[in-house]
Amino acid sequence: MTEAKTGDVVRINYAGRLTDGTSFDTSEGRAPLEFKLGEGQVIPGLDAHVTGMAPGAKSTVTIPSDQAYGPHRADAIQTLERAKVPEGIDIKIGTQLQARTADGSLLPIRVVGLDDATVKVDANHPLAGKDLIFDVELVEIVEAA
Template identity: 85%
Template structure:
């Protein structure tokens, strides 16, 4: 039986949940997720789990945060003066914004607190610091390496 190896392009169905059972993502109702092993297109723990699976195989894996979106970093939370936010921008807790880093790349940030004078933003991925559970089905190997 053919097993997935680095360089293969695969398609999987999946359902992701937190350790408390809260669902955060699923491929249900969509096309299966397609990616190539070894190209960093999905979190490392999921990629490692799919390696060695055979088409039609189903399994469940718990991926620790360090193999998912990494630890929650306190230094990624910053409080900005309200004057640093573009005037006329309608923001509230949960608003997604883009910030330019020192090297010019754009980084997603989320408003987590605000008042008249300040806006607190968080650059952590919403799933940072969380262990994730995935139910995975390898649908097919689209292209073998």
């Protein structure tokens, strides 16, 4: 039977959860996730796990944080003067914002603390520093490399 390999376009069904059982994402109720193996379109640990699977195969994998969204970096948390946040934005804990980096690209950030003078923001991915568990089914190899 054919196995998925680097360069193949594949479709998977998946359910992702944290090690404490908290669900964070699933393809249930949606079309299977389609991506090209080896192109960095999904987290490295999931890409590596699907490589070698045969269509119809189901498995569960625990992906360590360094093969998922990386470590939680303390230097990605910053405190800004409240005046630097544009007027008219309702700021509360959990608010998603975007910051412009030095090279002009947009960086998603999340408000994690605030007071009258400052806003504390976190640029870490919400799943950074967490090991992830995925139930995976390789639905099909759409296009072989």
